[in-house]
Amino acid sequence: MATQGIPERVRDFREGYRAKYVGPRYSGRAHFAFTSLGSLAVIGFSLSRLEGVRPLEWLTVPAVFLLGNVVEFLGHRGPMHHRRKGLGLLFQRHTEQHHRFFTHEALAYESARDVKMVLFPPVLLLFFLGAIATPLAALCFALVAPNVGWLFAASAVGYYLTYEWLHFCHHLPPEHPVARLPVMQRLRRHHQTHHDPSKMQRYNFNITFPLSDWLFGTAWRPGVPSGADLPGASVPKPDLDA
Ligand SMILES: [Zn+2]
Ligand SMILES: [Zn+2]
Numbered sequence: 001m002a003t004q005g006i007p008e009r010v011r012d013f014r015e016g017y018r019a020k021y022v023g024p025r026y027s028g029r030a031h032f033a034f035t036s037l038g039s040l041a042v043i044g045f046s047l048s049r050l051e052g053v054r055p056l057e058w059l060t061v062p063a064v065f066l067l068g069n070v071v072e073f074l075g076h077r078g079p080m081h082h083r084r085k086g087l088g089l090l091f092q093r094h095t096e097q098h099h100r101f102f103t104h105e106a107l108a109y110e111s112a113r114d115v116k117m118v119l120f121p122p123v124l125l126l127f128f129l130g131a132i133a134t135p136l137a138a139l140c141f142a143l144v145a146p147n148v149g150w151l152f153a154a155s156a157v158g159y160y161l162t163y164e165w166l167h168f169c170h171h172l173p174p175e176h177p178v179a180r181l182p183v184m185q186r187l188r189r190h191h192q193t194h195h196d197p198s199k200m201q202r203y204n205f206n207i208t209f210p211l212s213d214w215l216f217g218t219a220w221r222p223g224v225p226s227g228a229d230l231p232g233a234s235v236p237k238p239d240l241d242a
Pocket of ligand 2: 094
């Protein structure tokens with residue numbers, strides 16, 4: 001494993017996390033395949049149900065993508081970075097684990113087994129499908145039109161998969177051909193800045209496209225004070241079980 005250039009505290013955290021949480025049967029490739037193929041199957045099935053879509057109904061797609069961008073922003077700025085009752089697991093997995101496994105100085109994963117710390121757990125895809133996407137799509141289906149329901153389902157799952165794929169790309173080794181694409185380099189820099197512990201509580205909460213960061217004024221620019229300079233800033237404690 002290439003550990004060159006990785007700060008010691010990150011290296012120690014990674015070793016501790018792998019030993020404690022990544023079991024011998026875990027496969028990063030299977031995890032990636034489950035997320036990708038599971039999502040694509042739902043998208044394909046939903047699109048196959050469309051019949052004679054009217055121009056106005058197609059607007060469901062950009063509307064869901066805009067909504068998804070705001071939800072991503074609020075979820076990340078809220079419970080993923082602030083411990084909230086009933087959502088403590090999100091805070092633990094994101095702020096206390098993901099942000100210590102990856103910092104702005106060590107953004108790339110080292111092996112397929114580290115994918116566990118990049119993608120959401122498979123059970124979250126099932127939860128997202130069962131508890132969020134399906135009921136909302138069913139409402140659209142019943143109250144607006146069947147096509148809008150199926151387009152809602154396809155777009156919502158499409159957004160989830162976009163999030164997972166782009167976040168995965170942000171944590172690729174920088175020499176990977178996909179990571180070297182100009183658009184990916186730009187998006188990656190946005191996320192890399194967010195992984196700086198002094199900025200993570202205040203800047204760059206979008207993981208896909210920085211639209212909401214721009215709307216809500218949280219896009220970091222050189223010269224803007226970091227979170228460490230502002231009152232109320234906090235950096236997670238360095239204990240594995242916190
Ligand atoms: Zn990340
Ligand atoms: Zn974060």
